[in-house]
Amino acid sequence: MHRYISLFISIMSALLFVNPASSKNVIGAEDVKSILNRLDSELDRRDIYLNMRHASIDSLKAIVAGKNISAEERLECLLQLGDSYNVLNTDSALTFYAKGYDLSLSLGLDSVSTRFKLRTATYLPLLAFITEAADRFNAIDRESLPDGLMLEYYDAARQMYSYIASYYINYPEIYDPYMKKSQDAQAKLLPLLEDGSPRFLLNQGEYFFYHQQYSKAKAVLLLLLDRIPEEDNLYARACHLLADIAKARGEHNAYVYYLALSAIADTRGATLEVSSLQELGRIMYLHGDVRHAYDYLSAALSEAVECNAPLRIIQSSNIFPIIESAHKAELRKSTVRIYIVMPIMAVLLAVLAITLYVLHRKNRLMNRMAVKLEEANNTKDVYISQFLNLCSIYMDKLNQFNKMVNRKIITGKVDDLLKLTKQGKFIEEQSKEFYDVFDDAFLHIYPSFVSEVNKLLREEERIILRDGEKLNTDLRIIAFMRLGIEESTRIAQMLNYSVYTIYTYRNKLKNRAISRDTFEEDVMKIKSMA
Incomplete structure (x- = not known):
């Protein structure tokens, strides 16, 4: 009873005392314009945030590599490294979870090894290892778990089944059962979370959303935004849920606003395993904002490839036609500019031809010096030549791969793309x-x-x-x-x-x-x- 009273008070507080940035009852066009401008600025600083995360990761790696560290401390650092990588590079995250699992197993620390096993099962679906994830999770005997691990057990189930469901979003007969498992796990997770904690509020808001209690969901999520920093991953997830609520209610401005706020939080938190930016780019395109659509979709695709998560790559591949359409729109505008620039270019080419003629004459006088200079820089020339050769090869391969991807998407053979990424051929x-x-x-x-x-x-x-x-x-x-x-x-x-x-x-x-x-x-x- 006390838990529900606390929840009621929290919801009422959210309705009355949330911060101005998150408490707008009506979000207008100017609010959307302002938040999109801010997102553009944050995307320009993306590398700064990524470097900060990598610096933090390098510090943890240095600690793990040190000799004066206990086994327990090393295990905790390995867990932190995996958690740091799980939104940055799924392969690396699973590598550190595997190291932690092997070490804890060798030390006979069953509870710790189970934690690493749960983490691994959670994120394997991002690499399309769906069966492996389910098998690993189902191999854990829930009845034998200590009370301290039940929270992590249900949290892992919630996230794992949600990831698996994402692969089948166009197949309700498969998608719905997996989402049901995710929601059932969340229902069991909620009583185990600390009342009023950020994780509790996020899961409570998501629970209300799935049960179409949109007002309650929004109130809880706005309260959460008021309690955590913007770069927190929970902030990005809460904003995405608020966007989903706005979409369900037909509130377009709020939908775009919260998607942008979610993308800002992802960018500031150096999170590459994202979906908000993809969705925002798609919405921008559908509403005629080609520039923003191209910028956001390009950034989202780059992040999906860098994160190396097939789930997001598949989702990004579905947006390739939109990127192509955006390109064509930009090219049409560029054609007009070309007609203006061409006369200027003709004059510049004439000047260039004269300059080349003069340089050619001078070059004949400097042949002897050039030979000596060429000998002195022979090694550098080879470096450049081979680098350009390698670039040429890879540009050609990339072009071929892009054409192949376009063909597969146009013909609806997305499964072939998934097979290609899994085989690694x-x-x-x-x-x-x-x-x-x-x-x-x-x-x-x-x-x-x-x-x-x-x-x-x-x-x-x-x-x-x-x-x-x-x-x-x-x-x-x-x-x-x-x-x-x-x-x-x-x-x-x-x-x-x-x-x-x-x-x-x-x-x-x-x-x-x-x-x-x-x-x-x-x-x-x-x-x-x-």
């Missing part, structure tokens, strides 16, 4: 092509690289390449080190390996070296071609 092909180009480029600059590396290794540990092989994984890792790329994270990204795999390779290479302690310094002394 495209990534494997691109990785192999990258290796070939990189090997040629690097060996052109460092022709004696293999023999120089072998001089640093013990005789029985020297690298022997197979027929037709230019560099292997060991040599590529050393090559990146020679190019000054020290971080295992960057090497892992470029070679399409996990950070743990790169770390293992580097450690084994040091063990094979004649001088383990100076191995990396010795690598940096390998000379390029003269």
Whole structure:
């Protein structure tokens, strides 16, 4: 009874004392214009917020890598790393959850290992591992869980089933049962949450929304906005729910306003696993605001790819035709500008032709100096040439992939896209092509690289390449080190390996070296071609 009295008081407080930014009874066109301008400014600062999150993550990584840290502290840091990554890069989040699970399991900490298992099951659907997520979750014996884990158990169920349902939003016969499971879990979660806490208010508001009690839902969510900072992920989720409420009520201005506010919160919180910006871009396009539609959809697509979550990539792929239409609209406007600019360009081209003629004459007088300069900068030229070659290849591949995606979407073969992303065949092909180009480029600059590396290794540990092989994984890792790329994270990204795999390779290479302690310094002394 006390719980319901507290809830009633909270709702009444929300109606009377929420902050001005979130308590507008009627949101007008000027409010929408103002919030969209603010969103534009925040998107311009997106990299700043991402760098701040990465700095925080790097600090946690440094703590985990330290020696003076207890097992319990290391486990807590691994959990925080996974939680930091789950809105930034799903692969990385699952990697840290897996490390935490293995460590806690080896220490016999069953409750802690279950926490990591629940986290993993929650976010596996974002990578399209639906069956694996459900199997992992169902393998947990709910009856044997301690009271302290019941909250996390039902929260994981709520989120996991909601993610799974998202894949089937156009198939009600599949979507509805999964959403029912999510809502049932939420109903069991609510009594376990601290009354009046931010998580309680969010889930309470969502519960009211799903039961079409829109006034109660809005009051609770507005109260939540008044209690938490804007960059909090709960703030973004609450605003998205408020947008859904406005949509259900037919309040267009409020719908756009809260979607924009949700996108601002996502941007400030460096959250890439988002849906508000996608939806906002779609609405902008439908209402004729092509500029905002293009900006928001482009940013949303970039974030979906960077987050590497197939669920969001599939959702983004459905918006490709809208992006194309926006492009065409912009091109039509650009055509008019081109007709104006063309005469000016003609004059500039004439000036350029005269300038080139003069430069050509001067160039003949400077041939000898140019030869010497070319010899001095030969290595730099090779770098640039190979880089441009690689860019050309990848631009061509990207264009082919874009055409293929458009064909699949136009023909309704979205499932083929999902299959393609799950199999990873495209990534494997691109990785192999990258290796070939990189090997040629690097060996052109460092022709004696293999023999120089072998001089640093013990005789029985020297690298022997197979027929037709230019560099292997060991040599590529050393090559990146020679190019000054020290971080295992960057090497892992470029070679399409996990950070743990790169770390293992580097450690084994040091063990094979004649001088383990100076191995990396010795690598940096390998000379390029003269």
